[in-house]
Amino acid sequence: MAVFACVRCGAPLTVPVSQVALPAHAHQTYGHVLLPPLMEPGTYAVDPEPSGPPWRPWSDVGEAEAEARGVFARSSRYLSFGAPGAIALAPGDTYGMALIPDRLNGYCLGLDRSDGPNLACTGCGHAVATRVDDCSLWQAVWLAPDAVRRLPCDGPQPRTADWDTLVRERRGTPPVEQLGDWNPKWEAAAGMALARLLAAAGGAHPVAVPDGLLTDVFGRTLAVLLPPGPSVKTLALAGPGLADPDPAPDSLPRISLVPLHPQTGEAWRPPSSSGTGVGAAVPLAADVWMYLAFGREQVPPIPVTGGMPDGVLRDDPLPLRPLRLFWPDRYVFLDTLARLPAVRGPWLREIFDRVNARGFSHPC
Structure with a gap:
């Protein structure tokens, strides 16, 4: 404290x-x-990161000076020269x-x-x-x-929760709000993870995404940004509470979404004795990852006769449905990608420039 x-x-x-x-x-x-x-x-x-004034226009900031501040592509008209x-x-x-x-x-x-x-x-x-x-x-x-x-300050210090505790608590943030809008926290977390996911993909090749909410969040956008054709990598979830994904010899290389610890900000890592199938790890906000990994909250135990059995999910109320397709936050995506050295590669820079000009919903 x-x-x-x-x-x-x-x-x-x-x-x-x-x-x-x-x-x-x-x-x-x-x-x-x-x-x-x-x-x-x-x-x-x-x-x-640096934030706030003074601001300098990109026309006055050279490429070398911007890169020295950890920015490798122009995502806005001005660059902050405030203190980090x-x-x-x-x-x-x-x-x-x-x-x-x-x-x-x-x-x-x-x-x-x-x-x-x-x-x-x-x-x-x-x-x-x-x-x-x-x-x-x-x-x-x-x-x-x-x-x-x-x-x-004096007093009890907060304990850093271990991954087992976080999995038991399963503090996931639902993806859809009461009025049918996608949760903006999901859009921001997906935008940040998408930039890192593309960098981990290592080239302009399709990435296979399993059906379900993972496709809603990442699959549609990847299909727009990457060219058609056979997939060369696959996207999956990996982390605490999930089985270790041991790959088959003929399986595609895996890109795994792993949770970021909500207190320390460190990405989950598999134990040294396992995790051989995790592949390239891409961090994702823990509250979004928990919902993707474990879905809706389980019914809390109720000490009355006739309560729902353990392991049964509540079906009342029904899950909320979104009113529109999901797209990651464009500006969080661009800001994150602009700070990754991989954006200097031609194929990833082309994606950056395209999204900066037209957003996600306009394929080339």
């Missing part, structure tokens, strides 16, 4: 919080609605800060990050954070990494 304090006067700015992995949807722009908080109460995450390490928290976990009146810019219904820090420490007036709550953006307070310091 930790508390963040103003670097200038030492005033505390947050309640005790514990670190978790940065969500895949941290920088997602979604729809024209007010979105909920990015972070769960009592948690914080650190963004390893911004700290995201739920707004309700912060205090001791006040809005700066001349830095309250936003696009529509609230505040965004275009003016830089818009919150000042009430103890000394030092600009320390940025409140984001505009429409289309996940609500958060982003502490400036050079304006705060992390202080340890």
